[in-house]
Amino acid sequence: MLRGFLVSLLILPAFAATLPLMPMPQKVTAAAGAMKIDSTFRVATTGYSDARLEAAIKRFTTHLAQQTGQPPVPSPQSPAPSPRLLIQCENRAPDYPALNEDESYQLDVSPTGARLIAHTVTGVLRGLETFSQLVRPGPDGFEAPAVHIEDQPRFPWRGLMLDVARHWMPVAVVERNLNAMAAVKLNVFHWHLSDDQGFRVESKRYPKLQEDGSDGQFYTQAEVREVVAYARDRGIRVVPEFDIPGHTTAWFAGYPELASAPGPYRIERKWGVFRPTMDPTREETYVFLDGLIGEMAALFPDPFFHIGGDEVAGTQWRQSSSIQSFARAHGLSSNQALQAYFNRRVEKLLKKHGKTMVGWDEVLAGDLAPETVIQSWRGPASLAEAASKGYRSLLSFGYYLDHLEPASMAYANDPLAGAAATLNARQSARILGGEACMWTEYVSPETVDSRIWPTMAAIAERFWSAAAVRDVDSMYARLPIVSRWLEWTGLQHRANQILLERLTGGQPAGPLRVLADASEALGIDGRRGARAYSSLVPLNRFVDAVPPESELVRRLVEQLVGQALSPANPPTPELRETLSQWSGIESQLRPLAANDSFITELLPLAANLSMAGNIGLRALEFLDKSQAPPAGWVDEQNRELDRLEKPVAEVRLAAVRVVRRLLTQLKPQALANAGVRSGNEPPCNGPLTVPNWTSLARQPIITLKLQRSDSKTECL
């Protein structure tokens, strides 16, 4: 029946890549023509419907109206609109989203109408987002191309973890990110709700948790319920994390008796791993946790409950004679054994309150219930270990957004790739998916969107789409379009103009914009030592307004890849103009720096960009004249670029990559010897491989690096 809906079925292998769909559906087939989307566009349903479906349709039409700027024409004006989108839903979805629930859908668009078929409401939610991504300007206003899509996720657990303890994130920030998560078909929001720097949920039973542990920045229980309902409506589960027994300083501000050493304690303002740790030997600790878990279990409907368990500094345990005697008495010969004892006790409490335990790698050391889920931040080895021991597990290693790595790095990181070698099929099936992690030492409500997005969309594709969907060029061709589309969800990830203009005191920030577009903010590794950061230091400088990955630089590099420039084949006007802008940037920025400390610190960066621009312009001159540069000139410039690439004011000059690429045109054979390469563009057309995982320590003292096995290979 559905087949007849398609006017003409064409199999175009390249077709899918031209559509800005992300995550790429499992199957995309082009048909002829397009369906016009104007103000008379309507959605209708047939089959099962409920309030959640109706709400989803309302959100979809509102979103579509924003995306196109076409508010729906009032009904009496268009009594029988056609074409339209018909939704055919077979059944209800679970009241609250469930792990492994059916999320599949089928979408057909033809010039005369569209049809979305799904087994449950959740499939409809996923399909509506795909439809929205199809809508684009056409020769006669907005349209959706004719297409046949069949789709379902590869992994059932596709998450984003947000740390709201180190920097507080108001409900509005959470909700707009939930909106964007739904847009790219993510289905788990992991809410990191407590840490040394804050306890962020209202407890009615233990009110000093938020009163003394949050500076007043916490979610009321009503707000938690609102967020859970908001997420549920979008087919997203909410998994709360209360990190114990370490990372608990903020708890002890109100309840010092929980700690393994006498207080008093105050909310931690610095970043790092701290000593305060719960006392695992006192029964009162478990009475308290029983009460709190009971209260929170009622607040969060999800069957999974995350207890953290990472980075337990053993100092307080070692220094406490009572804890040490307890350990001896119970045969707990190490801190690991003590923590394992603690975990088993906590797990019993969770079970009592109907919850399944989730924990970071470290909880694995102990006899855990078989249903426990292990979240691996340390690497595929521990992921594989968990799976081989029979535990379900999640990959987070390689998806640490606070490192501000290019999207290609996380994109290349497959939850199964590292583990596949050592696991059999049954063990592999225990790997439920993955979660990207947004730790917020260097991230505020104002900047968090730009640290998560659009990279998160590429990761969402990794979690949803087929393993074979891993072409980096295709991903990067779609990512900028998807990134702009995501703005209609309310995300602020691209809205840094106002942050730049703040630094100029409202003066036109054009030169700062040029500098920002040519720069990339450093991640946690690059910022940690840059100044005496703490939660009291505002994140209001240039680096905070600069994105992790320069869209402009990537585009310019792409314009140069595989194109041999010559007078007959000149560079793009955009490249020439950009180099010229870069060249002039120092003199343009200097007037803005007068009496302005925020700009003054950028003058060396601007000087570097001017220099890089000048080198690029010189290179163009040689190319324009088909003239070879003097001997050694290219090498000399590359050495200069090495210097210009050194971080200034916590940003990296991405522009250097463009100039480097330009120089290869002058001395192609130099590439192999130079041994320099940007971390950003895949040097070859083939997919990246992700081998050689380094041994790591977790944030905030983590050094996360994906190394390319081919980093020495010549491929131009």
Add this chain to the structure above:
Amino acid sequence: MLRGFLVSLLILPAFAATLPLMPMPQKVTAAAGAMKIDSTFRVATTGYSDARLEAAIKRFTTHLAQQTGQPPVPSPQSPAPSPRLLIQCENRAPDYPALNEDESYQLDVSPTGARLIAHTVTGVLRGLETFSQLVRPGPDGFEAPAVHIEDQPRFPWRGLMLDVARHWMPVAVVERNLNAMAAVKLNVFHWHLSDDQGFRVESKRYPKLQEDGSDGQFYTQAEVREVVAYARDRGIRVVPEFDIPGHTTAWFAGYPELASAPGPYRIERKWGVFRPTMDPTREETYVFLDGLIGEMAALFPDPFFHIGGDEVAGTQWRQSSSIQSFARAHGLSSNQALQAYFNRRVEKLLKKHGKTMVGWDEVLAGDLAPETVIQSWRGPASLAEAASKGYRSLLSFGYYLDHLEPASMAYANDPLAGAAATLNARQSARILGGEACMWTEYVSPETVDSRIWPTMAAIAERFWSAAAVRDVDSMYARLPIVSRWLEWTGLQHRANQILLERLTGGQPAGPLRVLADASEALGIDGRRGARAYSSLVPLNRFVDAVPPESELVRRLVEQLVGQALSPANPPTPELRETLSQWSGIESQLRPLAANDSFITELLPLAANLSMAGNIGLRALEFLDKSQAPPAGWVDEQNRELDRLEKPVAEVRLAAVRVVRRLLTQLKPQALANAGVRSGNEPPCNGPLTVPNWTSLARQPIITLKLQRSDSKTECL
């Protein structure tokens, strides 16, 4: 006592102009140094305080935290912060803002602290906004310069009228504009709530008003109360307008019996003046109005109630035999007399419900109660007429924002200037101030901010500041800074990037941005005939994303004014680079136009901009070489510019003004003869005068033009 607060009192006449204050206070005196504003900044109060003051301080500190990106450090971390802002308030303000209430304040900033003194809470509100405008980046982070300010408004009625009938404006739009109004010290929000295209308030007594007259787009009574409270908190009165007896088609959709001719009626979708008019001869009409006014009078606490009264098309009255017999029986010899009868009846109802009538010019024709307020949209003559007849009046003529005139036009328009010649002091005092009017035929919730702001800030200065504050260059030096500062109120007036990227389907919109920055949207006159517009036509094209006045073009022209270019005195890098960008724009935009109707319509505009850029670059070449162009070349180019200036796709190419100005450098003596001048920059340094008011018909068939008496004068 306050004097001792200032370290060193300097009188710097030029000082005030360097501060981006708008409206400019009555008195500004510089002192030495600056007060540091960091995260430990605190506000304290002494003297009178209440919930409204506390709320204002909370808004102020939140706003300041956003403006600086510095969230306040939790209190225990900074127990005794200093410097700080001390607020000394003497007394409560009226519960609801009152006409002629005291709004004065005094503000002193020194390096060691700041003090804000006001008689009432309203003065504090005004002073806090001034303080916020002082904050800027300095040599050591953010600071406020030391200063002594004494301030109070010139006019007691400083308003913005917003038409929410022609295009519906959700509560969020209203509230963010109220926020911005408060930021520039406006104190009246005139809410145009009904018109042919919609009745926008819930009536519980006559529910068919909103049910049949609003497409579901109306404010509930709870929302009205919310908006009124929101405005009140900010020292803003809310004056509702229910426009009668004309402009009432939407009323008749539910209550056709109110009309002067049989129905049925439907919500009007077109723009214009329409025939449907209330029947002034039936007693049932007044029973209905009694009920509605009674209901609305309870909802809106302001003592003033606007009944519109404009543009009554007499057709239905003339064609009704019963109305004509009534008129004859009562000696009402014309439609004007009939309307005057209607107005007197309505005025009695208003008085019964405790309200004072406000109406547009047209209500003046009749014996009105002496307390009536006349709002003049037809010009200073009718304003003067009202004042001379003893009525209080408001000027709106010259402040019609839907014309998208440059800010300089409205800025030059003084409420007293036109009337002053004919009125004595007592009569002049009846001119209460003015209101800018935002009619929304061509304005949607998405674009409305950019049509009101930043022009409204310049008008706010006209209403608040001394009459002598009228230097256009000073205003334009401050306006871009204030415009960016206003973004922190939540205004979206500068956020058109996303609207441009909508048109490219998420492709990088760089070329479109260049085109937009060089263009200016046409106002209502230029758009009316451009296509078959109605309320059902989406406002989602390039013109809707383009601002009324190009900040870039003004800046470039200013760079050229009074500067004789030569090889020794070269043009700014910004000018050269911009001309080069313009020159290349057509070829850059063309790829985006493929299969995209939104971009295709812009290709002629892009071609024009490329041509203008080329002319500019040629002119620079001559200047670079100190070479005179061939005879007739400049004239020829100016003729070409005439052609390029013709509107395309409902926008005007502002860039032409830059090139024209550049050409004058090649042929100085040509300026006087050329007789061409941009409408945007004041040609002389002196203030504009605003004479020769043309006779006008009101919107939407209005042709509003302020003519410059000096438009033929040479002054370079």
